[in-house]
Amino acid sequence: MEPWVREGLLQEKLPGGKARCLTCARRCLLAEGEKGFCKTRENRGGKIFTLTYGLLSAVSANPMEKKPFYHLYPGDFALTCGTWSCNFTCPWCQNWEISKRPPDPDQGFGYVPPEDFVRMAKEEGCQGVSLSFNEPTLLLEWAVELFPLAKKAGLHTTFVTNGYMTEEALEVLVAAGLDGANVDWKGGPAAVQKFCGANFQVVVKNSRILKDHGVHVEITTLIIPGVNDDEGTLRFLAERIVEELGSATPWHVTRYFPAHQFRTPPTPISVLERAKEIGEEAGLHFVYVGNVPGHPGQNTYCPSCKALLIERDGLSLLSPHIQANVCPRCQEGLPIHLRPGKRNPLP
Ligand code: SF4
Numbered sequence: 339m340e341p342w343v344r345e346g347l348l349q350e351k352l353p354g355g356k357a358r359c360l361t362c363a364r365r366c367l368l369a370e371g372e373k374g375f376c377k378t379r380e381n382r383g384g385k386i387f388t389l390t391y392g393l394l395s396a397v398s399a400n401p402m403e404k405k406p407f408y409h410l411y412p413g414d415f416a417l418t419c420g421t422w423s424c425n426f427t428c429p430w431c432q433n434w435e436i437s438k439r440p441p442d443p444d445q446g447f448g449y450v451p452p453e454d455f456v457r458m459a460k461e462e463g464c465q466g467v468s469l470s471f472n473e474p475t476l477l478l479e480w481a482v483e484l485f486p487l488a489k490k491a492g493l494h495t496t497f498v499t500n501g502y503m504t505e506e507a508l509e510v511l512v513a514a515g516l517d518g519a520n521v522d523w524k525g526g527p528a529a530v531q532k533f534c535g536a537n538f539q540v541v542v543k544n545s546r547i548l549k550d551h552g553v554h555v556e557i558t559t560l561i562i563p564g565v566n567d568d569e570g571t572l573r574f575l576a577e578r579i580v581e582e583l584g585s586a587t588p589w590h591v592t593r594y595f596p597a598h599q600f601r602t603p604p605t606p607i608s609v610l611e612r613a614k615e616i617g618e619e620a621g622l623h624f625v626y627v628g629n630v631p632g633h634p635g636q637n638t639y640c641p642s643c644k645a646l647l648i649e650r651d652g653l654s655l656l657s658p659h660i661q662a663n664v665c666p667r668c669q670e671g672l673p674i675h676l677r678p679g680k681r682n683p684l685p
């Protein structure tokens with residue numbers, strides 16, 4: 339059997355050669371020979387196999403700011419990878435070249451065992467590993483082997499996710515050492531159902547479970563005209579973040595550009611600025627404007643005295659003004675993880 343085909347970690351074997359995949363909340367019931375909704379899981383002989391164990395579409399060393407993580411090890415780099423396909427159907431997908439294709443061992447980066455990925459991360463001078471690009475839950479079996487090795491090598495571990503894994507999958511990821519998750523809240527319940535074919539409540543609940551387990555959580559919403567840019571939706575999302583995850587949770591409101599099946603023009607910057615205002619009115623202390631290089635809404639300010647703490651431009655840290663997670667001006671505590679032993683954030 340190919341090395342990227344492995345027995346699925348989470349499944350329920352059923353009579354008649356059927357099996358249920360318990361990797362994500364779709365919980366696909368698969369008969370012999372059938373593939374799941376995501377095309378990365380297949381029933382072979384009554385058991386579900388993943389077709390994407392370590393099968394990587396792309397690998398690159400990226401700053402934490404690109405994911406985006408603004409409050410988790412600012413200035414660090416993580417060796418980042420994704421696999422193929424997705425369990426969501428977003429028609430605006432910015433990574434559609436990999437997320438709308440079934441696993442393909444002849445394309446992309448190819449098969450990488452977890453220990454090799456950790457070695458590559460160290461060789462590239464990265465301080466972490468990150469699973470992103472498409473939906474990292476589809477790399478579950480590989481991630482739970484990768485993370486303990488990464489932690490042993492002193493690397494941090496993150497997911498950039500649509501948050502649609504099962505609670506069982508969340509448990510194994512947390513136990514394996516997941517440090518941080520940026521979870522996409524793509525819109526209100528109706529839009530998430532219509533465009534992503536998914537249940538918004540699952541995403542909210544999973545975000546809360548991650549936080550309750552001590553995983554660092556940031557939320558991203560790609561603001562798309564006509565999908566989620568109305569005041570009611572933005573206010574609803576901001577209020578739910580406050581209610582479920584707390585005021586200190588970073589919310590990234592990022593600019594959409596046309597991609598895949600969506601041709602609507604890019605989000606006006608004024609809409610992103612209004613989204614930031616709405617987030618702050620709802621009580622969020624850190625709302626960031628994303629995908630707008632040079633915008634001051636990328637910077638971190640002290641929620642108490644408004645001192646400028648971290649200046650960013652696109653993916654770069656310009657002028658870090660903190661060396662500890664307290665405001666140097668008013669001593670307000672800051673919910674920003676700084677890497678021990680490093681004067682963070684460094685440009
Ligand atoms: S990962 Fe999700 S979409 Fe894919 S087969 Fe399993 S339950 Fe279905």
Ligand code: SF4
Pocket residue numbers: 424425426427428430431432433434437471472473500
């Ligand atoms: S969840 Fe992410 S990767 Fe998957 S289709 Fe949506 S935007 Fe693309």
